[in-house]
Amino acid sequence: MKTLYQKEQLKGENGIRLNKYISDCGVCSRRQADKLIEEGRVSVDGEQAVMGMQVMPSQDILVDGVRLKREEERIVLLYNKPVGVECTANRAVKDNIIDAVGYSKRIYPIGRLDKNSEGLILLTNDGELVNPMMKGCSCHEKEYHVAVNKPITTHFLEKMAGGIYLRELEKTTRPCKIFQTGNCTFQIILTQGLNRQIRRMCKECGYSVSSLKRVRVMNFQLGRLKVGEYRMANEQELRRLYELLK
Numbered sequence: 001m002k003t004l005y006q007k008e009q010l011k012g013e014n015g016i017r018l019n020k021y022i023s024d025c026g027v028c029s030r031r032q033a034d035k036l037i038e039e040g041r042v043s044v045d046g047e048q049a050v051m052g053m054q055v056m057p058s059q060d061i062l063v064d065g066v067r068l069k070r071e072e073e074r075i076v077l078l079y080n081k082p083v084g085v086e087c088t089a090n091r092a093v094k095d096n097i098i099d100a101v102g103y104s105k106r107i108y109p110i111g112r113l114d115k116n117s118e119g120l121i122l123l124t125n126d127g128e129l130v131n132p133m134m135k136g137c138s139c140h141e142k143e144y145h146v147a148v149n150k151p152i153t154t155h156f157l158e159k160m161a162g163g164i165y166l167r168e169l170e171k172t173t174r175p176c177k178i179f180q181t182g183n184c185t186f187q188i189i190l191t192q193g194l195n196r197q198i199r200r201m202c203k204e205c206g207y208s209v210s211s212l213k214r215v216r217v218m219n220f221q222l223g224r225l226k227v228g229e230y231r232m233a234n235e236q237e238l239r240r241l242y243e244l245l246k
Contacts, residue, residue, distance in 0.1 A: 015054035018042065021061065023127025025068040026075070026106030028089050029134075030127060036063060075107055076233040076241075077123045080225045087112040087121060097123070101230055110134065111217075114196050119144070119214030120222040123230075132245045133218070139174075139191040140244070143216035146198060147185045148207040156205050160188070166200045173201060184210070218244055 016024075022033035022042070034051065036042050042049040043062045055061060061068045085100045086093050089108040097109055107123040110130055124130070133140060157178055165172045177189040188198060199209045215222040219240045225231060233241075 015056050018044070018049055018053050018055050018061075020127055021055050021057070021070065022063060022068065023130065024125070025070045026108060026125030027063055027068065028108050029130045032089075032108075073105075073125075074238075075103075075105060075123075075125045076129070076238060077101070077103065077107060077230045078220055078222070078225060078233060079121050079123055079230040080222060080227050081113055081118055081121050082227050083116055083118050086115055097121070100228070103230070111193060113214055114199075117212040117214065118227060119212075120217055120220065120225075121214070122217060122220065122233075129241075129245075134193075140218050141189050141191055141216070142193065142214060142218075143187065143189045144198060145181070145185070145187055145213045145215055146202075147182075147210040147212075148202055149184070149210055150207060151183050152180050152186060156207065157186070159205055160186075160201055164201045164204050166194065166197075166204065168200060169194055173197060 018037065019030045019033035022028065022036065023030045027033065028036070033042075037049050037051055040048055041064050043060075044053065044055055045060050049061075057070055079097070079101055081087070081097065082100070084095055086096050087109045088096050089098050090096060091098055095115075098107070101107070101123060103123070105125065107125050110122040110124055110133055113119060113121045122133075157180060161176060161178045163173050163175050171194060173194065174190070174192050176191065179187045181187050190197065194200070198212060202209050213222075220233065220237060
């Protein structure tokens with residue numbers, strides 16, 4: 001299987017967009033790369049970069065003074081994030097996920113899992129994965145195990161499943177699958193990723209979340225991965241992922 005880098009080499013001397021190159025180097029997502037460029041933190045051959053420019057890997061490209069080199073190896077990690085870790089690639093932030101994982105090569109998280117939650121999050125250096133996985137219209141599934149502060153009722157389950165208007169975000173959640181697993185616990189499968197969505201949904205129903213663990217992202221399962229540990233995605237998982245993203 002050819003890497004993204006090898007595929008780009010086959011395109012000849014056309015160059016690629018700067019934000020894509022930064023993403024392919026494992027620095028951040030394309031959207032975050034655009035922000036770095038806008039903030040004047042990127043230079044190309046000694047000149048400040050501008051939005052939308054095309055570059056070649058042979059050029060001297062720096063982010064915050066650090067020279068970039070695109071990694072040929074495609075990296076996708078599954079990480080069991082502990083409570084207290086921030087899902088940011090900004091290493092100036094205390095308890096950031098990059099320092100917590102401690103991987104030897106540049107990677108960044110795909111999406112977020114709030115600081116007070118634990119469970120599965122993916123990290124990668126593959127910029128081609130991030131945009132299709134993060135698109136809200138794609139309806140990719142994410143599964144969670146949740147505990148709340150009081151007994152669950154049928155009314156609560158029906159309201160959660162049907163979609164809830166979140167006043168703080170001025171958005172209505174998509175209908176979802178939800179199953180009671182105990183007196184105060186449930187399993188929920190979402191197809192969108194609004195900010196602190198499950199916590200906000202529960203709040204609108206008069207509940208508060210005691211604990212929240214993500215156990216699945218699309219075809220990736222948390223399984224027996226221990227809190228604070230990571231593993232590489234295997235080829236079977238990656239093949240299935242790319243099938244789902246087509």
